[in-house]
Amino acid sequence: MINDIWILATASLVAAACALVGVFxxxxxxxxxxxxxxxxxxLGIVLAYLITDSRALPIMLGGxxxxxxxxxxxxxxxxxxxxxxSDASIGIxxxxxxxIGVILVSLYTGQIDLDQECVLYGEIAFVPFDTIYxxxxxxxxxxxxxxxxxxxxxxxxxxITIILSFNxxxxxxxHPNLALSLGINIVFWHYLLMTLVSITTVASFxxxxxxxxxxxxxxxxxxxxxxxxxxxxxLWIAVAYSQVAVIIGYSLSYxxxxxxxxxxxxxxxxxxxxxxxxxxxQKRRRHRLISQSEAA
Amino acid sequence: MDAFTLLAPPxxxxxxxxxxxxxxxxxxxxxxxxxxxxxxxxxxxxxxxLRKRSLIGDALAHAALPGVMMAFLLFQTRDPxxxxxxxxxxxxxxxxxxxxxxxxxxxxADAALAITxxxxxxxxxxxxSYIQGLEVSNxxxxxxxxxxxxxxxxxGDIKLxxxxxxxxxVTVVLFFQKFRLIAFNQxxxxxxxxxxxxxxxxxxxxxxxxxxVGLQLVGVVLMAAILLTPMxxxxxxxxxxxxxxxxxxxxxxxxxxxxTQISYLAPAMPTGPWMxxxxxxxxxxxxxxxxxxxLLKRYSEYNQLRKKVAEENILRTLYKxxxxxxxTHNHFMQADIQAMRSMPSSxxxxxxxxxxxxxxxxxxxxxxxxxxxxxxxxxxxxxxHRLWENYLNEQxxxxxxQVHQQAERIEHILTESQEAQLKLELTxxxxxxxxxxxxxxxxxxxxxxxx
Numbered sequence: 249m250i251n252d253i254w255i256l257a258t259a260s261l262v263a264a265a266c267a268l269v270g271v272f273x274x275x276x277x278x279x280x281x282x283x284x285x286x287x288x289x290x291l292g293i294v295l296a297y298l299i300t301d302s303r304a305l306p307i308m309l310g311g312x313x314x315x316x317x318x319x320x321x322x323x324x325x326x327x328x329x330x331x332x333x334s335d336a337s338i339g340i341x342x343x344x345x346x347x348i349g350v351i352l353v354s355l356y357t358g359q360i361d362l363d364q365e366c367v368l369y370g371e372i373a374f375v376p377f378d379t380i381y382x383x384x385x386x387x388x389x390x391x392x393x394x395x396x397x398x399x400x401x402x403x404x405x406x407x408i409t410i411i412l413s414f415n416x417x418x419x420x421x422x423h424p425n426l427a428l429s430l431g432i433n434i435v436f437w438h439y440l441l442m443t444l445v446s447i448t449t450v451a452s453f454x455x456x457x458x459x460x461x462x463x464x465x466x467x468x469x470x471x472x473x474x475x476x477x478x479x480x481x482x483l484w485i486a487v488a489y490s491q492v493a494v495i496i497g498y499s500l501s502y503x504x505x506x507x508x509x510x511x512x513x514x515x516x517x518x519x520x521x522x523x524x525x526x527x528x529x530q531k532r533r534r535h536r537l538i539s540q541s542e543a544a
Numbered sequence: 545m546d547a548f549t550l551l552a553p554p555x556x557x558x559x560x561x562x563x564x565x566x567x568x569x570x571x572x573x574x575x576x577x578x579x580x581x582x583x584x585x586x587x588x589x590x591x592x593x594l595r596k597r598s599l600i601g602d603a604l605a606h607a608a609l610p611g612v613m614m615a616f617l618l619f620q621t622r623d624p625x626x627x628x629x630x631x632x633x634x635x636x637x638x639x640x641x642x643x644x645x646x647x648x649x650x651x652x653a654d655a656a657l658a659i660t661x662x663x664x665x666x667x668x669x670x671x672x673s674y675i676q677g678l679e680v681s682n683x684x685x686x687x688x689x690x691x692x693x694x695x696x697x698x699x700g701d702i703k704l705x706x707x708x709x710x711x712x713x714v715t716v717v718l719f720f721q722k723f724r725l726i727a728f729n730q731x732x733x734x735x736x737x738x739x740x741x742x743x744x745x746x747x748x749x750x751x752x753x754x755x756x757v758g759l760q761l762v763g764v765v766l767m768a769a770i771l772l773t774p775m776x777x778x779x780x781x782x783x784x785x786x787x788x789x790x791x792x793x794x795x796x797x798x799x800x801x802x803x804t805q806i807s808y809l810a811p812a813m814p815t816g817p818w819m820x821x822x823x824x825x826x827x828x829x830x831x832x833x834x835x836x837x838x839l840l841k842r843y844s845e846y847n848q849l850r851k852k853v854a855e856e857n858i859l860r861t862l863y864k865x866x867x868x869x870x871x872t873h874n875h876f877m878q879a880d881i882q883a884m885r886s887m888p889s890s891x892x893x894x895x896x897x898x899x900x901x902x903x904x905x906x907x908x909x910x911x912x913x914x915x916x917x918x919x920x921x922x923x924x925x926x927x928x929h930r931l932w933e934n935y936l937n938e939q940x941x942x943x944x945x946q947v948h949q950q951a952e953r954i955e956h957i958l959t960e961s962q963e964a965q966l967k968l969e970l971t972x973x974x975x976x977x978x979x980x981x982x983x984x985x986x987x988x989x990x991x992x993x994x995x
Contacts, residue, residue: 274652274655277652277654277655278654279652279654279655279657279658279659280599280654280657280658282658283602283658283661283662329839330776330780330831330839332776332779333593333596333598335596335598335599335654336593336598336599336772336776337776338599339598339599339602339768339769339772339773340769340772340773340776340824340827343766343768343769343772343773343820343824344769344820344821344824346765346766346817346820347766347769347816347817347818347820347821347824348817348821350691350765350814350816350817351813351814351817351818351821354813354814354817459606459662459665459765460662460665460666460669462658462661462662463659463662463663463665463666465658466655466658466659466662467659467662467663470651470655470659473650473651473655474649474650474651501670504670504674505673505674505677506670506671506673506674506677507669507670507672507673509666509669510666510667510669510670510673511666511670513662513663513665513666513670514663514666514667514670516663517659517662517663517666517667520659520663524645524649527649528648
């Protein structure tokens with residue numbers, strides 16, 4: 249029972265953090281960059297672990313941020329210097345990074361407690377068994393799963409960043425040109441967003457793996473994008489969607505005995521499609537009303 | 545590579561020999577299959593690249609996953625054809641979703657791609673984990689399609705792979721003209737009455753087929769790179785579409801050979817990532833060293849042009865100095881040159897040295913002097929500069945103040961025939977808009993003789 253609570257708490261924090269960051273990705277039309285970074289982060293995690301031999305949170309976050317920013321910067325330079333379309337340059341960079349990551353994982357299986365499976369699914373079901381202690385392994389107090397605290401810290405960072413720089417983020421997201429003319433450093437805010445994406449994906453990595461995190465980044469935020477009228481409501485709606493997806497997904501996985509993280513992502517998608525369906529029906533009805541009143 | 549030999553026991557070399565002697569006939573088939581796949585995926589991916597939909601392969605490959613799982617669940621078989629059809633259907637649903645979302649909702653194209661990709665992938669993983677919990681036979685190895693495993697391919701897999709890839713290559717060759725037209729100028733294709741939508745659909749079908757058939761070999765996750773990277777690399781080699789496509793397919797084949805070998809030498813290794821790494825290496829090499837459009841080539845061309853411009857600028861400055869002295873005094877110090885043309889001293893000195901080496905000027909204690917050859921060249925540049933100024937003044941009605949800047953740039957690239965044409969079109973080819981005389985070929989020679 250207590251394990252279920254830890255799993256649910258971790259999943260809901262992961263989903264919420266991803267939804268918040270995802271809103272800005274959708275607005276800045278950087279959904280593919282989110283996809284790319286969540287793939288390359290794998291390399292960051294593996295390299296950080298192989299170099300320092302430690303799984304401490306700051307090291308993992310550091311590795312992820314470096315690789316995440318490197319992905320963004322390399323794609324951008326390849327686009328400028330190599331004169332390739334921007335989506336092509338993103339695709340080349342992240343597939344290479346991800347491939348190297350997977351190769352390293354299969355080379356050092358046994359030394360890293362990562363395997364190809366966990367890269368894809370994450371292991372949210374095992375989250376409760378990897379706990380951390382305050383003050384020594386023997387006599388310390390167990391304070392809960394590692395993954396939970398990792399995502400809790402990252403969630404706080406994301407939340408504080410958004411609250412503190414809400415106006416700036418809003419201007420950059422909706423009016424990049426206005427922001428530029430106001431003298432706002434767009435490049436800085438772009439890379440700040442990429443940093444947030446990197447730390448969110450790395451903290452979600454244990455729970456949901458490298459690829460499903462894309463679903464959590466993009467899908468709830470897109471659902472919110474369809475109905476929200478302002479940035480603030482969009483953020484709230486995205487988080488709400490993500491939480492509903494967690495609950496439905498968790499029960500779904502319980503019923504089907506399927507992977508928890510995949511089920512959460514699937515339910516997020518189903519919620520999006522239901523939203524689109526409702527909007528579509530409303531649109532049709534409005535059209536019919538209009539044509540009826542015109543006929544009358 | 546050290547760690548690599550650690551994993552595979554010392555017989556790596558023998559394994560490698562065994563691989564190339566094709567002791568296991570299956571090896572030959574897998575190798576042929578992967579080469580065919582590398583070639584057809586690169587070619588068909590090339591068209592996706594040109595249509596500016598480079599990442600479509602990524603989404604379609606992910607979208608195939610639930611189809612594979614569904615096909616297995618429904619028919620409880622690993623028959624390649626059934627799995628292939630299942631994957632084909634779900635990839636196609638993904639394709640239409642990517643198309644439909646941006647057209648009918650507020651969702652933008654990039655988000656539609658990411659949504660489709662991640663949703664279908666999640667659905668596939670959910671089904672996979674559900675299958676793994678079931679009590680059904682031959683479910684093991686189903687997860688191999690995530691990262692690809694060349695060595696795990698069965699004979700049926702390879703046959704299907706060969707049929708499909710050959711079909712793709714033949715179709716591309718047959719419809720090459722039409723695909724090219726659609727890729728480069730869709731609206732023109734429409735105006736001449738081509739059924740663009742039908743060919744677009746055919747192209748989509750071929751892409752989906754390449755993706756689906758490649759899953760066994762490369763895996764869902766990295767299929768995108770096989771479609772995208774070869775074409776991106778080949779573009780640095782040629783401007784001609786047929787050449788580019790051939791180069792792309794060669795690159796695809798090379799990486800297929802490399803990764804299949806690795807998959808056999810170290811069976812724990814997934815094939816897909818190695819294919820991507822070898823492709824990316826080829827891409828980086830092309831980006832840097834390609835003879836036509838590589839970065840090094842572009843950089844050296846830029847450098848040469850810069851040097852040429854600096855040399856010619858100095859020659860022209862010397863000519864102007866000479867003109868001010870009414871062609872009587874032909875020795876000028878570095879300071880004289882610098883007073884007329886601002887240039888960093890270091891660059892000026894190195895350029896002067898180069899000019900001396902080319903015997904366009906000589907340097908002595910009295911200063912720098914234009915040689916006969918140098919004078920001719922300088923007169924020619926000045927002539928072209930002033931002719932162009934005149935041309936702009938007469939034909940483009942620019943004022944004399946406006947013409948200098950443009951002439952300053954064009955004087956370096958005008959050719960002999962263009963010069964003759966300019967002369968023909970000008971009413972006044974004696975003096976430029978600033979009132980300076982335009983030196984002509986014969987006079988500069990005469991003056992040179994006078995000295």
